Amino acid sequence: MPEVPKTVWLNGKIKKFEDANISILSHGLHYGTGIFEGIRSYKTEDGPAIFRLDDHVKRFFQSARIYSMNLNRSENEIREAILDISIKNNADDSYIRPLAFYSSTKLGLHPSDPDITIAIIVSRLDLYMGKTNDGIRTKISPWRKIDSTALPSMAKGTGQYLSSYLSSRDAKMDGYNEAILLDRSGYVCEGPGENIFSVKNGQVYTPSLESPILAGITRDTVIKIMGKKNQVVEKRIGLSELLTSDEAFFAGTAAEITPISEISGYKLNSSNPHSISNKVKSMYFDVVRGKNGKFKSWLTYLS
Numbered sequence: 001m002p003e004v005p006k007t008v009w010l011n012g013k014i015k016k017f018e019d020a021n022i023s024i025l026s027h028g029l030h031y032g033t034g035i036f037e038g039i040r041s042y043k044t045e046d047g048p049a050i051f052r053l054d055d056h057v058k059r060f061f062q063s064a065r066i067y068s069m070n071l072n073r074s075e076n077e078i079r080e081a082i083l084d085i086s087i088k089n090n091a092d093d094s095y096i097r098p099l100a101f102y103s104s105t106k107l108g109l110h111p112s113d114p115d116i117t118i119a120i121i122v123s124r125l126d127l128y129m130g131k132t133n134d135g136i137r138t139k140i141s142p143w144r145k146i147d148s149t150a151l152p153s154m155a156k157g158t159g160q161y162l163s164s165y166l167s168s169r170d171a172k173m174d175g176y177n178e179a180i181l182l183d184r185s186g187y188v189c190e191g192p193g194e195n196i197f198s199v200k201n202g203q204v205y206t207p208s209l210e211s212p213i214l215a216g217i218t219r220d221t222v223i224k225i226m227g228k229k230n231q232v233v234e235k236r237i238g239l240s241e242l243l244t245s246d247e248a249f250f251a252g253t254a255a256e257i258t259p260i261s262e263i264s265g266y267k268l269n270s271s272n273p274h275s276i277s278n279k280v281k282s283m284y285f286d287v288v289r290g291k292n293g294k295f296k297s298w299l300t301y302l303s
């Protein structure tokens, strides 16, 4: 499919992309009062399938709840709408973006009417961080992750992503592929749009959910596919632990599994083809492409 979809789902109707317009006075645009999801579909031998659709829909509603946004639709309605617009746009290897925001057009912080616009957009998103076989170069962001006492890290609120924008812009301006954010005490959190894992002496670690991070669905996928045998340890990770780890990788719907080869000048071992990061990456792609029978229930087929 092309970058720009033919049609989008907007407030219950299928509209041509060019007809799906909103007011420049929209509350969500001025104050960041929106919530969203990022979902992928993959080609599989049994036809295209959306990965962990129900979990993404659940988190979409959780984000809405945290911000007291009444979506006026059931989880099942949104699930069916995602399937409908995905089928209409032939979403095989695609990225699906449900978005909901206050559409009040009166200026003023408290939305004067509770109307919410919901859109579902299907688009193309290839390798999020470019070619990643050798691992990517990352930079510790000078911008700290916002504490969850200030903004709820368990929600995907649109306004929260200014923090992600600042950190990734800083990394890219310095020639790096991506940023890593620390919390206000200097512990490792996550990337601007992906969770992080590290590996030391064969043991895989990831920041625990006490840190101000998103409870990523890919993070959970990695923990589950590693299973009890290679149990991932969830704990607070100090910066010096991360910098002296053998390997590290990002995990996210958009980033998929992306090995990290460098953190602010510290070289890691991730480019080794036999590394744990690359093993996790290959296990992940088997799961999302329906090649691992144990996890097939995570796929919702489009046909």
Ligand SMILES: Cc1ncc(COP(=O)(O)O)c(C=O)c1O
Residues within 6 Å of the ligand: 038, 156, 164, 190, 191, 192, 193, 194, 195, 213, 214, 215, 216, 217, 218, 219, 251, 252, 253, 254
């Ligand atoms: C801040 C942040 N952390 C982590 C993730 C990874 O989450 P998921 O694996 O559910 O895509 C995302 C992406 O949604 C994100 O925006």
